Every structure is written in structure tokens, then in C-alpha cells.
Amino acid sequence: MKFSEQLREKCLPIWRQNHQHPFVTGMGNGTLQADKFRFYMVQDYLYLIQYAKVFALGAVKADDLATMGKFAALLDGTLNEEMALHRQYAARFGITGEELEAAQASPVTLAYTHYMLHAAQNGTLADVVAAVLPCAWSYWEIGKELNQIPGAAEHELYGEWIKMYSSDEFGQLAQWCIDLMDEQAEGKSERERARLEEIFLNTTRFEYLFWDMAYNGEMWPGDA
Ligand SMILES: Cc1ncc(C[n+]2csc(CCO)c2C)c(N)n1
Secondary structure: OOHHHHHHHHHHHHHHHHHHOHHHHHHHHOOOOHHHHHHHHHHHHHHHHHHHHHHHHHHHHOOOHHHHHHHHHHHHHHHHHHHHHHHHHHHOOOOOHHHHHHOOOOHHHHHHHHHHHHHHHHOOHHHHHHHHHHHHHHHHHHHHHHHOOOOHHHOOOOHHHHHHHHOHHHHHHHHHHHHHHHHHHOOOOHHHHHHHHHHHHHHHHHHHHHHHHHHHOOOOOOOO
16 A cells, blocks of 8 residues: 555545535535634634745755755745735635734644654654645545535635635645655655655644635634
């Protein structure tokens, strides 16, 4: 069995919880309250900034030009395309550029992004991939599932999100990460594989916590 298949099998119960989370099902059937998505958009913007840095670390840790180039392209795409799209999408929810720039990371956003950065900074290329893979893979799975719901991709608020993450372009990125994970896990010791599994499991858990944080609008105690 491929390493990525092992990872998926191990995390399947959490993936199921992600798919059943009211934030996710609410995007699919259009019942999610706009203010919950608004909260998510702001936090996700902050998340993407840090995620871009993890891609930059992928270029640092890679030891062949093709992989370095791919991480550099992902970094460019995230910073100069995806984040611009995010700002446009956010504007539809009344979120201004100033609000995005001034936003504070919630406890879960901070914990999740710092965990990924810690794993990436202190580990090998395999650690970088284990940290980013659940984000790409789980969003693709969720995007594809929601896209099968009749009318979901045309919903005026959540349709764009569903179209973006179910797109072939996004699927290719997820598949590239899966293949790189398998390639990097090859020949690694049991101990190293266990560490990669732990990173993958923890970022998978953080994906769930991120949906939950957005659904409940969780900020720091005392903050609005
Ligand atoms: C909490 C959270 N998790 C995953 C993603 C998905 N995602 C973010 S960046 C990226 C790679 C392509 O730029 C992917 C797949 C998200 N947006 N927010």
C-alpha cells in the first residue's frame, strides 16, 4: 500500500467528520450563515499568508530544480493570484482590504499555521509535504463532494468556493502533493515515517478545528 493510502486510511474518521461538519454541509446546501463564512474568509486570508511561507520552505528544502521550481510556482500562485481572488471574494461579504490587513489570527489559526511552520522549518522536504498535504487533499475531496450537489456550484455566496476547490487545476495540485509524499516516504526509516504520519494526522486534526473555529466564530477570550 502506498504511504499516502496509509495516511488516508488512518485519518479517514477525521475526514468523515470534516465532511459532516455543519460548516461544510452548510456550504453544500446553501444554509450556512453568511457571517460564519465571513469569519472564515478573514481567518483563511491570514492562514494563506503563512501557508505561502511553508511553500517557500518547500523550495528551500527541495534538492532538485524541478521540485524547487514547483514550490516557487505555488508560492507565486498563492501570493499573487489566490490571495487576490480571496480579496475579491471577501469584498462580496463586505470585507475591506483594510479589515483583512488589520485582522488578528484566532487561536486555532495561529496554532495551525505555527505548527505547519515549525514542522517545515525543523524538518526535511518530507515534513513540509506531510504538513501541507491534508490542506490540499481534504479541500479537493470536499470540493468534489459539494460539487455533486445539484445547484451547489451556482450558489451566489458559496458556489465560487466549490468551483475553485473542485477544479481540475486544484486537483492536479493535490495529486502532485500526494505523489511527492509517496516519493519522499520511500526509503525512509520506520521512525521517520511515524513522524510524517504524526504531522499529517495533526494537520488533518487542525483542518477539523479550523471548520469548527469558523462555525463558532472562536476568537481570543475577551475579544469580539
Ligand atoms: C484552512 C485551510 N486549509 C486548506 C486550504 C486549501 N488551500 C490553501 S492554500 C492551498 C494550496 C494552493 O494555493 C490550498 C489547497 C485553505 N484555503 N484553508
